[in-house]
Amino acid sequence: MTTEDSIVAAVADAVRTREPLLIEGNGTKACMLRPVQAARSLSTSGLSGINLYAPKELIISAWAGTPLPEIEAALAEGGQHLIAEPPDLSGLLGSTGKPQTFGGIVATNLSGPRRVAWGAMRDHVMGVRAVTGRAEIIRSGGRVLKNVTGLDLCKLLTGSHGTLGVITEITLKVLPAPEATGTLVLPGLDAAAGVGVLSAALGSPYGVSGAAWLPAEAVGRVAGLAGVAGSATLIRIEEFAPSVAYRIGRLHDQFGVAGSVVLDTAASRSVWKDVGDVRPLVAAAEDAVWRVSVRPSAGAGVLDALRPLGVTGFLDWGGGLVWLAGPANTVTHTAVEAAATAAGGTWTLVRAPDALRGAVRVVPEEAAPLARITRQVKAAMDPAGVLNPGRMYAGL
Amino acid sequence: MIRQPDPKPDVMVRRDSIVAGLRKLLPETGLIAEPLRLKPYETDGLSAYRQVPLAVALPETTEQVAAVLRFCHQNGVRVVPRGAGTSLSGGALPMADAVVVGMMRMNQILDIDYPDRCAVVQAGVTNIGITNAVSADGFFYAPDPSSQLACMIGGNVNMNSGGAHCLKYGVTANNLLGLKIVTIDGEIIDIGGAYLDAAGYDWLGLLTGSEGMLAIVTEVTVRILRGPEGARAMLAAFKSNEIAGACVDSIISSGIIPVALEFMDRPAIHACEAFAHAGYPLDAEAMLIIEVEGSVEEQDRLLEQLSAICRNFDPISLKISQSAEESLAIWKGRKGAFGAVGRISPDYLCMDGTIPTSQLPHVLRRIQEMSDSYGLKVANIFHAGDGNLHPLIMFDANNPSSFHAAEEFGADILKLCVEVGGCLTGEHGVGVEKRDLMPVQFRPHELTQQRDIKSAFDPDWLLNPSKVFPLLDSETAVLPRAA
Ligand SMILES: Cc1cc2nc3c(=O)[nH]c(=O)nc-3n(C[C@H](O)[C@H](O)[C@H](O)COP(=O)(O)OP(=O)(O)OC[C@H]3O[C@@H](n4cnc5c(N)ncnc54)[C@H](O)[C@@H]3O)c2cc1C
Ligand SMILES: Cc1cc2nc3c(=O)[nH]c(=O)nc-3n(C[C@H](O)[C@H](O)[C@H](O)COP(=O)(O)OP(=O)(O)OC[C@H]3O[C@@H](n4cnc5c(N)ncnc54)[C@H](O)[C@@H]3O)c2cc1C
Numbered sequence: 001m002t003t004e005d006s007i008v009a010a011v012a013d014a015v016r017t018r019e020p021l022l023i024e025g026n027g028t029k030a031c032m033l034r035p036v037q038a039a040r041s042l043s044t045s046g047l048s049g050i051n052l053y054a055p056k057e058l059i060i061s062a063w064a065g066t067p068l069p070e071i072e073a074a075l076a077e078g079g080q081h082l083i084a085e086p087p088d089l090s091g092l093l094g095s096t097g098k099p100q101t102f103g104g105i106v107a108t109n110l111s112g113p114r115r116v117a118w119g120a121m122r123d124h125v126m127g128v129r130a131v132t133g134r135a136e137i138i139r140s141g142g143r144v145l146k147n148v149t150g151l152d153l154c155k156l157l158t159g160s161h162g163t164l165g166v167i168t169e170i171t172l173k174v175l176p177a178p179e180a181t182g183t184l185v186l187p188g189l190d191a192a193a194g195v196g197v198l199s200a201a202l203g204s205p206y207g208v209s210g211a212a213w214l215p216a217e218a219v220g221r222v223a224g225l226a227g228v229a230g231s232a233t234l235i236r237i238e239e240f241a242p243s244v245a246y247r248i249g250r251l252h253d254q255f256g257v258a259g260s261v262v263l264d265t266a267a268s269r270s271v272w273k274d275v276g277d278v279r280p281l282v283a284a285a286e287d288a289v290w291r292v293s294v295r296p297s298a299g300a301g302v303l304d305a306l307r308p309l310g311v312t313g314f315l316d317w318g319g320g321l322v323w324l325a326g327p328a329n330t331v332t333h334t335a336v337e338a339a340a341t342a343a344g345g346t347w348t349l350v351r352a353p354d355a356l357r358g359a360v361r362v363v364p365e366e367a368a369p370l371a372r373i374t375r376q377v378k379a380a381m382d383p384a385g386v387l388n389p390g391r392m393y394a395g396l
Numbered sequence: 397m398i399r400q401p402d403p404k405p406d407v408m409v410r411r412d413s414i415v416a417g418l419r420k421l422l423p424e425t426g427l428i429a430e431p432l433r434l435k436p437y438e439t440d441g442l443s444a445y446r447q448v449p450l451a452v453a454l455p456e457t458t459e460q461v462a463a464v465l466r467f468c469h470q471n472g473v474r475v476v477p478r479g480a481g482t483s484l485s486g487g488a489l490p491m492a493d494a495v496v497v498g499m500m501r502m503n504q505i506l507d508i509d510y511p512d513r514c515a516v517v518q519a520g521v522t523n524i525g526i527t528n529a530v531s532a533d534g535f536f537y538a539p540d541p542s543s544q545l546a547c548m549i550g551g552n553v554n555m556n557s558g559g560a561h562c563l564k565y566g567v568t569a570n571n572l573l574g575l576k577i578v579t580i581d582g583e584i585i586d587i588g589g590a591y592l593d594a595a596g597y598d599w600l601g602l603l604t605g606s607e608g609m610l611a612i613v614t615e616v617t618v619r620i621l622r623g624p625e626g627a628r629a630m631l632a633a634f635k636s637n638e639i640a641g642a643c644v645d646s647i648i649s650s651g652i653i654p655v656a657l658e659f660m661d662r663p664a665i666h667a668c669e670a671f672a673h674a675g676y677p678l679d680a681e682a683m684l685i686i687e688v689e690g691s692v693e694e695q696d697r698l699l700e701q702l703s704a705i706c707r708n709f710d711p712i713s714l715k716i717s718q719s720a721e722e723s724l725a726i727w728k729g730r731k732g733a734f735g736a737v738g739r740i741s742p743d744y745l746c747m748d749g750t751i752p753t754s755q756l757p758h759v760l761r762r763i764q765e766m767s768d769s770y771g772l773k774v775a776n777i778f779h780a781g782d783g784n785l786h787p788l789i790m791f792d793a794n795n796p797s798s799f800h801a802a803e804e805f806g807a808d809i810l811k812l813c814v815e816v817g818g819c820l821t822g823e824h825g826v827g828v829e830k831r832d833l834m835p836v837q838f839r840p841h842e843l844t845q846q847r848d849i850k851s852a853f854d855p856d857w858l859l860n861p862s863k864v865f866p867l868l869d870s871e872t873a874v875l876p877r878a879a
Contacts, residue, residue, distance in 0.1 A: 056645045057753050057783070079651060109593065120593050122601055123570045138842045144750040145782035146567065146822035148556045148605045149830075149837055150864065151846045155569070155601025164597075176651035199511040205534070205625045243694050295512040295590040320512075320591055345591045363595035369583035374597060376852035380845070392596065 002046030002065065004129070004137060004168045010042050011166065012135035014386040023162035023388050025065060025101030029108055031093055033161060033362040035354050036388050044103050047168060050074055052143065059126065059143055061171040064103025071102055081177040084121045085112030087276040092289055093351055103167045109159030112276030113210040113236070116202065116317040122158040124173040130157055130165035133382025143171050156377075162388040163396070164381040178238035182248040183210070183263040183271060185225065186233040186255060191215070191300035194233035195319035197255050199296055201235045202318045204254070206247040210236030210272050211318040213300075218280035218314045224263065224271035236272060275316060282312050283325030288352040290336045292322040294345030305339045320345075328352050333360050340364075363392055398445050398486070398828050401862050403493035407450070407473055414473060415451050418495065421463040426501070428452040437478070437496050441543075442486035442829055444799065449476065449490035456501045458576060458584055458614040465612065466582025468495055474858050475580070477608035479520065479551030482543045484746050485827025487555060487607050487863055497612060499550050505529050506615065514573055514590050515620050519550025519613045523557075526618060535620045538565035541823070542731055550613045556605030558823035560730070561687075563781035564655040565621070567823065569604040574617035577603065577610075580854045590617055602849070607825050608860040610853040624689035627655065629723040630699055631715040632706040633680035637661060638757040640682035643709040644780045645753070647686070650705055652698060654781070656687040658730055661760060663775035664737075664788070671736030674729035677713045684780065685730055687723070733777050734788070741773065741790030743799070747806045749813030750822035753783045762812055763787055770805045772798070784822035785813070811836050826864045834866055 014021045022041040024030065044065035052061040055078040062071055068086065075081055086105045090096075106128075111120040127141035130153075140153035157165055186197060194213035201208045212234045219225050219232045235255070237247045248262055263271060274280060283289055292302055299319035306313070311326030322340075326332045333349065333356065340347035341364070349362040366374055378385070378396055390396065407414065415429045428434055429451045438446040450473070455461045468475050474494035481488050490496050502518035508530060509515065515537070517526055523544040526537040540559035541547055547557070553575065558567040565571070574588035587603065588594040603610055634640040640659060647657065660668065660676075660683050669676040676683060684706075688698040699716050706714055717723040729736070737744050751759050760776060767774045777786045787809055791802035810820050810830065814837050820830050834843060847865055851857070 054752070054754070056648050058648065059752075109598070111593070115592065119566060119570050122593075122598055123566065132845065134845075136841050136845070138845050139838075140842075142750075142817070142819050142837075144752060144818045144822070146558055146562070146750045146779070146784040147819045148823055148825055149820045150826065150834065150843075151849055152556070152569070152601055152605050153846070153849070155598045155604075156849075158601070159593075159598050175653060176648075179651065196511075199513075203510060203513060203535075203622045205622055207624070240697075242697065243690065246691065246694065293591045293593055293595075295509070295514070297509075297511045317592060344589055346589075346594045346596075348595045366596060367585060369579060369581075370585050370587075370599070373579070373599075373853055376855075377597065377849060380848035380852045 002044065004047065004131070007042065007044070007047070007131045007166055007168060008135050008137060011131050011133065011386065014040065015133070015135060015384045018384065020386045020389045023166050025104035026096055026098040028090060028096050028098065028100040029093060029104055032108065032350055033357065033392055034390050034394065035358050036391050038389065042166065044166065044168065045101060051169065053078065055080055058145060058174055059171060060174050061143060061169065062102050063169055064101060064167045066102045067099035068102055068105055069099050075174055076177070079177055080174045083114065083118050083124050083173065083175050085114040085276055086110055086121060087112045087278065089278060092278050092281065092283065102170055106158050106170050107160065107162050107167055113212060113272050113316055116211055117207070117209045122155050125154045125158050125170060126173050127171035128154050128157050128167055129169040130167045132165045133384055133387050138165070141171065145173055161391045163378065163391050164387065166387065180241040180244040181236060181238045181265045181268040182244040183268040184235040184248055184251050184255070185228055185261040185263060186257050187228050187259045188230040188257065189233050190231065191303055191315065194231065195296060195300050195315065197233055198235065198318040201251055201255060204251065206237060206250060207239065208235055209238045210234065212275050213315040213319065214280050215314060217282050217312065221280050221282065222271055222274045224267045224274065228261065229259070234271065234275070236268060278323055280314050281323050281325050286328060287325045288328035288333065288356060289350045290324040290347055291350050292324060292336065292340040292345060292347045294320055294322065294340060294343040296320040298343035298345065302339045302343050306335060309335050311336065328356050330356070330360060399867055400447065400491055401867060403491065404472065407493040411450060414471060417467055418451060418453055418464060421467060422453055422460055423456055426454045426456065428454070437490060437498070440481040440486060440488040441484040442489065442827065445486055445489050445828065447490045447492055449494050449496045450492065452496045452498055454498050454501050458578060461497065461578045461612055461614050462582040462584050464495070464497060465578055465580055468858060469581050472856070474861055476860050477554070477612050479548035480522070480546045482547045483551065483555065483827055484748070484824045485821065485829040487825050487827035489828050491862060499548060502614060509590065510535065512590055513620055514617055516615060516617050517549055518615055520548050523547050523549060523552055530620050534623055536623050537618055537620055538571050539568045542734065549616050549618065553604055553613050553616055554606060554608050555825040556823070558784065560656045560658060560779065563657055563779065564653060569601060571619045572600055572604060572616065573619060575600060575603060575613050576615035578612045578614060580859050588617065605825070607827065607864050609850050609864060610859065625691045626695060627687055627689045627723065628695045628699065629685055629687040629717050629726045630702065631726055632684045632686065633677040633712040634682045634709060635712060637682045637760045639709050640684055641756040643684065643706055646705050646708065647702065648781065650701070652701060654686045655689050656685065657781035658685040659778035659780040660730070661776040663773065664733060664777050667736040667740050667775055668729035668733050671739055672729035672732050674725045675715070676729055680712050685726055737775055737788045737790065743791050743793040745789045745791070745802050745806050747787045747789065747809055748821050748824040749785050749810050749818055750783045751785055751813050751816050751818035753780065755816040759785065759812060759816060763809055766805055766808055770801050772802055772805055783818065807833060828863055831864060832866050
């Protein structure tokens with residue numbers, strides 16, 4: 001069995017022998033970012049279990065190796081849910097046959113469609129315990145919902161891809177799951193028109209919690225959208241049932257087009273699960289996959305710019321999140337980077353053959369003064385460089 | 397009593413040349429060095445502590461901030477960033493050998509982008525200034541600290557400030573997209589931007605709440621939100637703190653998350669009613685203000701459900717606001733709580749811990765016991781949904797032992813918060829006020845790890861160096877409380 005102490009011992013040993021570690025949960029996202037050059041691996045998967053679930057205090061605390069589905073099931077029993085709606089990317093990244101872990105989803109800060117209204121995983125991490133590269137257990141935050149005591153290492157560790165510390169325990173804010181969900185589906189709008197509607201809907205007083213645009217080829221991959229012809233612009237409301245009916249009605253009045261459809265709770269949940277899990281993306285097995293985040297009004301332009309290169313994609317987060325798939329070569333990669341940068345946004349190479357992801361930047365290069373801070377913070381947390389070396393940046 | 401690091405002798409002797417050097421970098425009226433004009437900068441919202449700084453710089457551009465920091469860095473001069481100076485934890489308290497960099501002249505709104513629901517503003521724009529700029533179009537900036545008329549967004553970012561509506565909308569950290577910062581060596585860096593979730597480390601998250609220790613923030617990209625169709629408040633009064641606490645639990649369990657869920661105890665109710673004449677029930681031991689949003693029908697439905705829950709707890713009274721005016725009156729008492737307590741006792745300390753909400757009755761009982769034993773009155777205001785407790789400890793500033801007792805009482809409350817599973821500060825920050833209590837919450841190596849992160853940004857510890865962490869050096873001066 002893995003304990004926090006055994007993780008401390010493993011890191012201490014890695015420091016002593018100068019043999020870096022590949023940090024894993026169940027390895028479901030091992031192919032994200034750059035390949036880690038490490039002879040040994042350290043998995044948290046044996047460190048599993050829910051330590052505290054206080055529904056009335058909107059808090060759940062669990063070991064990092066706890067399978068995410070186990071956490072989702074416990075919350076569902078309490079009528080609650082994970083606010084950021086973290087995706088299951090096994091359709092994209094390949095399945096290891098094992099579920100993703102709580103620690104893995106926090107270490108990668110992956111959030112789903114609800115992020116646009118309710119924040120990312122990093123917004124709800126209230127506390128962490130982690131083993132640093134100094135083989136010390138540190139805590140940041142706690143088990144309460146408001147906490148500004150000291151520097152916020154919860155946020156620093158969330159999304160750090162195991163390069164600053166081995167996260168051992170996470171305390172997360174949760175919320176009541178909505179009673180009902182409804183989705184307004186508008187067929188046939190092109191990307192720019194779709195994003196225009198999504199912006200207006202997100203700027204309405206109705207509390208839209210999902211806003212995506214799928215091109216026709218993506219619509220065909222979503223079972224819950226069978227029968228929708230052409231592209232689909234999706235607008236979601238999650239609320240008490242009467243409010244869903246009322247708000248979807250108002251949105252329909254304002255934005256409805258010929259052929260508009262309203263999905264009920266069950267159909268909505270299935271469609272948004274697919275959107276979050278990136279099922280609509282048309283990606284051949286050998287294709288690379290990128291995730292670009294830009295200001296929503298720039299999302300359609302990114303799609304347009306890359307289409308001539310054989311890159312396909314769809315839009316979530318009101319147009320701001322662009323999922324892309326295309327040929328896994330440096331030319332395409334450079335074009336994606338250029339398109340995201342020209343749109344003033346950020347990007348991540350989510351999936352690619354080792355040859356490509358080992359050879360190119362997988363996240364944007366930081367300006368020199370920030371890159372210096374990055375090196376110094378890495379050195380402060382992991383002076384011997386034993387935690388996931390090279391995962392985010394070459395040589396770090 | 398607050399210990400300050402000794403002023404650096406080499407800086408103090410070079411005062412004139414430092415002032416002259418800084419003057420060259422700033423607009424004509426951008427540097428203050430005359431003792432009388434420095435006086436207004438000697439303190440912040442924790443007014444018990446005062447220290448006139450070496451000088452005050454008032455830059456108007458990011459480039460001027462960079463020039464000032466580069467100069468201070470080259471000359472080994474400490475820097476204390478300052479917004480509106482409303483910090484309640486002494487976060488902006490100057491040091492004798494430090495240059496205060498005041499951000500009030502950087503008060504421009506640079507861009508408002510409704511389709512993308514964000515705005516770019518300079519750090520010296522007030523919190524309410526952002527909402528005012530977008531409210532005509534139905535939008536608002538969500539975090540609403542009670543000090544929102546005065547406090548500035550740069551200060552909000554550095555304190556990760558909250559407000560009465562953060563139960564639904566989150567605190568400052570949850571409403572930011574990007575920052576422009578200047579590091580101590582004068583480098584200008586853009587963090588994030590008008591998009592979500594920048595790849596790489598979460599610098600935005602780390603800088604938020606860093607209390608001016610890592611960098612100076614000059615521009616902020618915030619999320620702006622469309623307001624709801626409407627909002628309405630209700631009041632529920634109960635016979636004991638325990639009962640009101642149980643009612644809060646029951647509300648959360650029902651699946652309804654109100655936009656605001658505020659708790660006041662008997663002394664707070666009395667103080668606020670005397671001040672605001674909001675119709676608060678004076679026979680109650682505890683009172684909840686609950687606010688919901690939506691269309692009129694949605695408000696009606698939610699308020700009816702909430703009333704039904706409250707009725708299970710034998711309320712003394714329930715009052716659903718029937719109009720915007722009544723809602724305003726209900727809030728007027730709560731928002732004026734500090735002023736109200738100030739009328740009963742001109743001097744009070746506003747504490748700010750967080751506790752697991754289930755611990756509320758226990759914690760309020762213990763606070764009452766402490767109040768009796770210290771002989772100091774206390775009124776409690778509580779963001780009940782998220783466990784953030786604000787005890788207002790009343791004392792007599794003309795009596796040094798009364799102040800000393802109030803500080804000890806406050807420290808005991810914060811230790812209690814940690815003991816029951818909470819933390820030292822929910823939204824006001826550590827500053828100098830809670831600096832020496834940090835070891836109650838963190839183990840030594842955890843503090844060292846946080847210090848190392850500060851050193852990564854500011855190796856020479858020039859940026860707000862005496863805040864947040866207990867001083868390590870023994871050669872410290874004691875800054876006496878000013879009369
Ligand atoms: C009556 C009253 C009510 C309050 N109510 C609330 C409340 O409801 N919720 C809440 O959270 N707080 C509240 N506060 C506390 C205070 O208003 C907040 O902490 C606020 O964010 C401080 O903003 P400021 O502009 O006054 O910053 P200052 O007090 O000037 O500075 C605060 C800290 O930030 C640093 N800083 C300021 N600007 C910058 C910058 N541009 N770059 C880098 N560092 C900077 C300073 O060095 C200091 O450490 C209240 C205070 C008062 C007096
Ligand atoms: C690593 C480090 C950690 C610090 N931690 C804190 C803190 O937690 N709280 C706080 O208020 N201030 C801290 N400081 C700042 C420092 O303690 C104060 O600013 C103090 O007054 C230093 O005075 P000085 O600059 O005149 O010392 P100098 O004369 O410049 O320093 C003398 C020597 O001691 C070293 N030194 C000084 N202070 C420290 C220290 N605290 N830890 C390790 N080495 C030191 C310096 O690197 C230098 O080599 C820290 C500084 C450093 C470098």
